[in-house]
Amino acid sequence: MKADPDSLALWRRLGYTLYFTHEEVALHNDAAGFREELGRHGPDTTRPIGTDAAIAYCRRLAGGHYENFTVISSLVPADLRDDFASVYAFCRWADDLGDEIGDPEQSTRLLQWWKQQLHACFSGEPEHPVFEALDVTRRRHQLPIEPFEDLIEAFLLDQHCTRYKTWNQLLDYCKLSADPVGRLVLMLLGEPRNGRVVECSDRICTALQLTNHFQDVNRDFSERNRIYIPSELIKIPDFEDRLGRTISQGFAVDEQFMQQSRDLVRDCVERTWPLFIEGREILDHLKPGSRPVIRLFIDGGMHILRSIESWNYETILHRPRLTRARKLMLVGRAWISSRFNGRRGTPARVQADPVDGSAA
Known part of the structure; x- marks a missing residue:
């Protein structure tokens, strides 16, 4: 045949x-x-x-x-x-x-x-x-x-700001560190530079940045002494000391800390999902040629967020990541979606499959 x-x-x-x-x-x-x-x-x-x-x-x-x-x-x-x-x-x-x-x-x-x-x-x-x-x-x-200046300002901010007090402060950081990237991508694709498309793009990029932070809890703290989880959400006694000892020995200092840290990361993940779901509306407003590119970015972030859930939110120990096979699947899904319907498809949390992870 x-x-x-x-x-x-x-x-x-x-x-x-x-x-x-x-x-x-x-x-x-x-x-x-x-x-x-x-x-x-x-x-x-x-x-x-x-x-x-x-x-x-x-x-x-x-x-x-x-x-x-x-x-x-x-x-x-x-x-x-x-x-x-x-x-x-x-x-x-x-x-x-x-x-x-x-x-x-x-x-x-x-x-x-x-x-x-x-x-x-x-x-x-x-x-x-x-x-x-x-x-x-x-x-x-x-x-x-x-947008390029804003990105540099975000990296400059990282040099002296390693903790965030509130969720809103973290979102303000994402406006510098993530949202400009999405706006540049839209410009390259010839999409609108203002209006609803940009609003949705900002939500997606902020969600991608937050996902990266919650994926990298271990590495950010151990390698760069940074914590992107806002302190207003951290109700764990001696959090930084217990986090450091957990990372150093490769297992939780005690079961209570393990469960508390899971609950903390779960809270962060639950706050991030709505940004992906709201931002996904962008696919309804893009030109057909732009949709697969943007969908690939969205699906990559959603799969990482889903994998954090699959790892039971234990990113103080593990760093979820996409395998080659998973990336290949995402590209195929984006292409097929653009060919046969081209728009949002199944709601984000339903369609995201479990993703492979690795030790942090």
């Missing part, structure tokens, strides 16, 4: 996605790797390398990092993939400057340098390879500088 050409095209898409997002060599996938990269393209060494080489650099960077959702996939229109890669590379570098240096004062200086590089780019004089590529993207799509 002859294979359906459309089916073959689908599997080529899926195969390309799996290859691109997992088989590229990471440019800097840990702190040591990033410091090496900083030595090549840092404040004292960076120089223009030419537009074509800069675009290729961003492609490799986008392909080499693990994320909760597939960053560059064949669901992205072919003529936009390099633009997605350049925006991603900007975010990746800023994130690593904030998280992988190990010294808040040095990170602050480097982030200020990154902001100077951003301004040079928007003045038409890019120096760093990322900004050489981004210069092409921002001109092509008439991107404003403000």
Whole structure:
């Protein structure tokens, strides 16, 4: 029997996605790797390398990092993939400057340098390879500088603010650290830059950021001394000391703390779900070509949130993550949904399957 050409095209898409997002060599996938990269393209060494080489650099960077959702996939229109890669590379570098240096004062200086590089780019004089590529993207799509500045401000905030008192303060942080990314994606896709679409995008991006925080409770505290769970929600005596000892020994200091921490993370997850569900309305307002890209982001975050539930909210010990097979399934689901109905589909909490996890 002859294979359906459309089916073959689908599997080529899926195969390309799996290859691109997992088989590229990471440019800097840990702190040591990033410091090496900083030595090549840092404040004292960076120089223009030419537009074509800069675009290729961003492609490799986008392909080499693990994320909760597939960053560059064949669901992205072919003529936009390099633009997605350049925006991603900007975010990746800023994130690593904030998280992988190990010294808040040095990170602050480097982030200020990154902001100077951003301004040079928007003045038409890019120096760093990322900004050489981004210069092409921002001109092509008439991107404003403000979303990029907000992202840098969020990483600067991380250098001196490691605790949050209230849920609303945490949401305000997400307005800087997450919402600008969604707005940039909408601009790249040619979607509206205001109105209901942007409101839904902000909810989704805030939900994705919160999900990442509650997924990374262990790592944020052990590696960066950060706690993104607001203190108004923490009713556990000696929480930080008991959390530190639990992480150090690899099991809870006592059963009471284990149950209390589960309840705490459950509270955070329950506060996050409505943002995904409300934001998912965006799929009803997007152009058909944009829906699979946005759905992929949404489903990736929802599956992580569902996996936190499947792990019984024990993210003080475990870090849930998406496997290659799960990512492949998400891409296929997004493509099929866009082809046959294209909109929201089944409510978020019903359709999310259990997700594989790993030790933190």
